[in-house]
Amino acid sequence: MSxxxxxxxxxxxxxxxxxxxxxxxxxxxxxxxLYANGCPHxxxxxxxxxxxxxxxxxxxxxxxxxxxxxxxS
Numbered sequence: 001m002s003x004x005x006x007x008x009x010x011x012x013x014x015x016x017x018x019x020x021x022x023x024x025x026x027x028x029x030x031x032x033x034l035y036a037n038g039c040p041h042x043x044x045x046x047x048x049x050x051x052x053x054x055x056x057x058x059x060x061x062x063x064x065x066x067x068x069x070x071x072x073s
Contacts, residue, residue, distance in 0.1 A: 001028055001029065001030060002028070002029065002030065002031055002071055002072075002073060003026060003027070003028050003071070003072040003073045004026065004027045004028075004029070004034060004069055004070065004071055004072065005024060005025075005026055005069075005070045005072050006024065006025050006026075006027060006042060006045070006067050006068070006069050007022065007023070007024045007067065007068045007069075007070075008020065008021055008022060008023040008024070008066055008067060008068075009021065009065075009066055009067065009068050010066060012057055012063060012066050014056065014057050014058065015056040015057070016056070017052060017053060017056040017057055018052075019046075019050075019052055019054075019057060019063075019066070023046075023050060023052075025042070025045035025046055025049055025050075026045070026072070027041045027042055027045050028041075029041045031071075034069070035061075035064075039061065042054070042067075043055070043059075
């Protein structure tokens with residue numbers, strides 16, 4: 001298992017949902033799981049911390065270019 005810090009690089013707004021630059025979440029998963037199956041770990045982390053449903057913004061797979069992903073450990 002690895003720990004990732006995911007930071008929003010630029011503002012994104014769609015379907016009455018806004019994700020602001022600088023928002024961060026920490027996600028613990030295997031490297032291969034981070035991008036697999038629509039990335040449930042990232043979706044759940046944004047919902048839990050900010051109440052943001054990434055599916056309204058196009059889903060994690062559609063908005064990866066808005067994220068800066070750093071492996072912490």
